[in-house]
Amino acid sequence: MKKRWVLLVIVAFVAVGCAEPLTKTQKGAGIGTAIGAAAGAGLGQAIGRDTESTLIGAGIGAAVGALAGGSIGRYMDNQEATMRNQLAGVESASIQRNADMLAVTFKSDFWFDINSATLKPGAYTELQRVS
Structure with a gap:
């Protein structure tokens, strides 16, 4: 009887391990x-x-x-x-799912000039579309 339980537990772990990630x-x-x-x-x-x-x-x-x-x-x-x-049409941005968070990463060369903290003029419309 004990061997059956052990076998059942092993089969259950294998079945769960082969499942696709949950939504x-x-x-x-x-x-x-x-x-x-x-x-x-x-x-x-x-x-x-x-x-x-x-x-x-x-x-x-x-x-x-x-x-x-x-x-x-x-x-x-x-x-x-x-x-x-x-974000599908935005080449300068990518989205990644980390556990319970969504991380959006933007390429900085699209948004800012070199050695500048001011957004480029075209960046404003993209930010409004994404936000």
């Missing part, structure tokens, strides 16, 4: 589910003081957490897609 929506839903279930179980136990209340609270908390986390993740995915669309 913000999926990651947010997973985190929200875990946090919501824990909070709901705690509240259910505190209010009902029995196992049934704990399980009901965990279920409700997981559902609410999944909805909230998924909504936040979807918002972040949409925000990234919008920014990528805005």
